[in-house]
Amino acid sequence: MNIDPAWLAPTYFLDYQTPSIQDFVRQAVGDAQTPRDKAVRLFYAVRDRIRYDAYRFRVEREWYRASHTLAEGAAYCVPKAVLYAACLRSQDIPARPGFADVRNHLSTERLIKLMGTDVFSWHGYVSLLLDGRWLKATPVFNIEMCERFHVLPLEFDGTEDSLMQPYDARDQRHMEYVNFRGEFDDLPFDQLAGEMHRDYPHLVAAALGDKLGDFAHDAIHEG
Numbered sequence: 001m002n003i004d005p006a007w008l009a010p011t012y013f014l015d016y017q018t019p020s021i022q023d024f025v026r027q028a029v030g031d032a033q034t035p036r037d038k039a040v041r042l043f044y045a046v047r048d049r050i051r052y053d054a055y056r057f058r059v060e061r062e063w064y065r066a067s068h069t070l071a072e073g074a075a076y077c078v079p080k081a082v083l084y085a086a087c088l089r090s091q092d093i094p095a096r097p098g099f100a101d102v103r104n105h106l107s108t109e110r111l112i113k114l115m116g117t118d119v120f121s122w123h124g125y126v127s128l129l130l131d132g133r134w135l136k137a138t139p140v141f142n143i144e145m146c147e148r149f150h151v152l153p154l155e156f157d158g159t160e161d162s163l164m165q166p167y168d169a170r171d172q173r174h175m176e177y178v179n180f181r182g183e184f185d186d187l188p189f190d191q192l193a194g195e196m197h198r199d200y201p202h203l204v205a206a207a208l209g210d211k212l213g214d215f216a217h218d219a220i221h222e223g
Helices: 019-031 037-051 066-072 077-090 109-115 143-149 191-197 201-208 216-221
Strands: 093-104 121-130 133-137 175-183
Touching: 019 037, 019 066, 019 077, 019 216, 037 121, 066 077, 077 093, 077 121, 121 175, 121 191, 121 201, 191 201
Parallel strands: none
Antiparallel strands: 093 121, 093 175, 121 133
16 A cells, blocks of 8 residues: 555644654653554553543634644544544554544533534544554543543554444443544644534634633533
8 A cells, every 4th residue: 555645744733743742652652663552552642641621622723733732631532633643643654633523422511502513523533554454543532531421431452443432331322423524634624613613603602712611520510
């Protein structure tokens, strides 16, 4: 298979050449030697060391840079996917941010009200090339968030896709994939931001006014 250089290149968003990401990757990879082992270790590092927080949603470019997500230590699915893709590329593992529209049954009432729907467009994952096969991996919900929402944590072994489960740990509806948008060489920020403004104006306004609050607090209170 021919490797497109774009699948390995640093970009404004996938800025893996920055010292902070280089340090993060070095610590996460450790003594792993194979691309598969490195990809698995990086998956868990991004999943659990970067806390999932749906209220960290913003529409400013800077918020989607991998280095910014690492510095924040918390993010929603898209910046976490961008970070994972950047880490993979730093280890010469071809990777592309991927996106899908999903119906999420595990959210807060406040977030659903702000969005006006339970369909989340531009849900982020990563498509990565290992052993000649493209796999999908979703390093989104950290282990603590999974326990809080009674969701089985997503695992990744580098041989099979790791996508959100349709049912949670209590056998209730969790996530439905409504539409796959595909994978991209870089984050298509302008398209993403434009659709966020169009489809979720109240959520965007709350984010701009820094009025989203604490996702974990709402999850605990509503649970």
